[in-house]
Amino acid sequence: MFKDELEVLQSQGLYRVLRCLDGGQGPRIRIGGREVISLASNDYLGLASHPALKRAAIEATERYGTGSGASRLLSGSQPLHHALEDDLARFLGCEGALVFNSGHGANSGTLAALCGRGDLIISDALNHASIVDGCRLSKADKRVYKHCDMNELEDILKVSNKYRRRWIVTDGVFSMDGDVAPLPEIVGLAERYGAALYLDEAHATGVLGPQGRGSAAHFRLAERVTLRMGTLGKALGSFGAFVAGDREIIDVLINRARPFIYSTSLPPSVLAASRAAVALMHTAEGESLRKRLQGNVEILGARLNESGFYSGDGTTPILPVILGSVERTAAVAEALFEEGVFAPAIRPPTVPEGSARIRLSVMATHSEADLSRVNRLLDTLLPSIEGAV
């Protein structure tokens, strides 16, 4: 039935296939019978295999079982749901937090629940797909501003004061570019024009700011952001997501966010692992993991900067090597894999047309030797590429 459509994708080099690992995720993975260096995971601190998280998950399973049984509004919350939400609200300095089953559900559900007819969503062009989906589900009007273009954002704000509410929506750290949103400017504009601000901290949670409290905390602007969303499945090594802000907004979400209302809630193991991860953020070990991550980012980022293929400032663990064409990107990813490095080729529609890239994501648990090896490989592979963006 879909044969022709799949063939079109194949002919464009955009056909995706799943690769199966021979074991778990980590700085090195086994795939196709070989061990390779992985630069493909958002488990930035290596917490997905941390003993404290594993122990918490096992103990919670022993105590509460494997499944939560139903949506929380139907079957009631587990004590762990409330405990995790209290932990998160304290961690982020908010009145309340609500746990969602995924970041995708948190973004799509929250934007659809909070922004309705008579409202305007003003969204960065490179926001995550789940924000785009939230915009599509919402009955609000939408405007998109060029990536981090503060002039365009202000122009939109200037002419949109007829709306009931205006929400500026932005990633804190952009997932495919690794750059950090200019939050001081965005917060300034939001306040000047009376707009609310929704911040996606998926890649900033656990990574940026004191104790890994995210990009808003990094800029000391946490209390001036209306609502923050973050994920538990990336640097926090578990699964799921949260939205944190004023109690009133959390109560609206409990009553209106469809992915929260109509989906079986997260199981005890996941909730307990997330609590262990948040607890770890406050410890010396958490601090030293973030330091190691930053050190590793510098090892790879410095070399990439010299190569001219990366224009970031090396503050986040997402290092894109933008190569432009789908073919060239696929060829480099393949060559890296041949040499024992797994780094994904990111193609449209995940990134804009003509900006296909290798996305390197660094972990605290990568060894210096492995990163040096990646640097040497990139040194030999990248100069042979002409006309990269």
Ligand SMILES: *Cc1c(COP(=O)(O)O)cnc(C)c1O
């Ligand atoms: C990964 C990601 C999400 C979705 O989170 P999941 O928990 O993986 O569904 C949302 N926003 C951004 C910016 C992301 O990178």
